[in-house]
Amino acid sequence: MSSSILAPVLARLESRLPLPSADRQAFLALPCRTQSFAAGQYIVREGHRPSHCYVLLKGFAYRSQIVGDGGRQILGIHLPGEFVDVQNAMLDVADHNVQALTPVEVAAIPIEAIVGIMASSPRIDRAIWTQSLVDAAVFREWLANVGRRDARSRMAHLLCELAVRQEAGGISPALSYHLPMTQEHLADALGLTPVHVNRTLKVLEADGLISRAVRALTILDWRALQKVGDFSPTYLHLERRTEPAAMPNAAAA
Amino acid sequence: MSSSILAPVLARLESRLPLPSADRQAFLALPCRTQSFAAGQYIVREGHRPSHCYVLLKGFAYRSQIVGDGGRQILGIHLPGEFVDVQNAMLDVADHNVQALTPVEVAAIPIEAIVGIMASSPRIDRAIWTQSLVDAAVFREWLANVGRRDARSRMAHLLCELAVRQEAGGISPALSYHLPMTQEHLADALGLTPVHVNRTLKVLEADGLISRAVRALTILDWRALQKVGDFSPTYLHLERRTEPAAMPNAAAA
DNA sequence: CGCCGGTTTGAGTCCATTCAAGAGGAGTGG
């Protein structure tokens, strides 16, 4: 059915665990159809029972959850090449939403196809599972971020994470990247209010750590921002270390 | 090597996905040795590369992470029968700590054995994976809890979760259970200070929602506590619904 | 040009923190 639409997804999978060409071909032969969503549209809705899993081909997406008083918590950001809801291949009901952050293009893969390929190829199984374990590691890091760091530190941490992930994904250079989130999105990701996000960003900018443009961010002082954010990329488990000269000691504590 | 030490672990795995007896036998035949830890001892340490995965046989354990200023975030609580660090079977370096909350007994299973059994039995693979996806769902729920609810609500939510999980695991009746966490543990789990945890608990007690004993908690008004905590057990993905008469509408929004 | 979503700024308030001290309880050793 599909030609090689899934090639970038495969590339990302292989960044942690190279696959033999039989597996590679099986993966690329997965049945899937592409689908587009406008910014803000729901890709997966809490409470639904999805029949497909989605991988991001273009654009950014985010997971979110609504709490009782109407507040929203953003649970994670997804970049092109990532599965946004593998858990729905195994679990019955979606326990949170997935939405397009920018206009996105996804590949929808039937759940049976996912389950099938994982049963028939232990290496692909392992590769996909590893990805989802890294997702979980990111959830934990965010939990620590929101639970135990102040606004300035939280913000710095998130900005560092996005830098490293975009760079590792080959999407942007590390120190100057596309940031499509509004301040409200940032607030919901960090457990803050939009107003306080605004003030926090201004301080970071005034301190010379970052500079902001329309939907872009530049890190002026990586070292300092990393320190403020208490950021260490270990939890991202990027096995193939990408250590640009422009980003000294990204792996340092 | 091992007789049927892993039986309770298997029972928990099967609570979501029953296994054919061949798989069951293979699982019970996994090589493992039991090991004891005193309360507070580290089972897994951040930065280490564990050679074994651990499953809890007796006692409670928790995952935690230390942030830059010395603060600690508790990332999750584990009850008997649960894997406490499956992610280390796939990822290189442990990105957080696992510690005994009470005196515990664990079974240590060599990582190769875990990987091996998952490669040879798709159903066991799926069962273990599902468990770890539920873990991830709990991380997300905690993130929303800490990020978007006030102290009273956070506390209520956690108390509800522990009630449902202990009941589902057959450890305690739902409405009156063992709570080995100190107020400091609770604080670190909820992103609060011990002092505020104390005040919050006292208010919940004064309002007649709970009553406390030495290391135990009784929920006096489940409905009210559930409402205060904005708690819905969906995210725990307990497929075999256990709906005791004593806990009306646990699944209701 | 006027609207609209997003950003910026100010002033006042509040939830949770910090600091500090005291009380309770379990275990230990004299």
Added chain:
DNA sequence: CCACTCCTCTTGAATGGACTCAAACCGGCG
């Protein structure tokens, strides 16, 4: 058996980081 210690829990008072409310500003776009 009692004193002593350590850990946990409790309480008060003052502080502060983030919030709320509200208004103004800005840039893009129809």
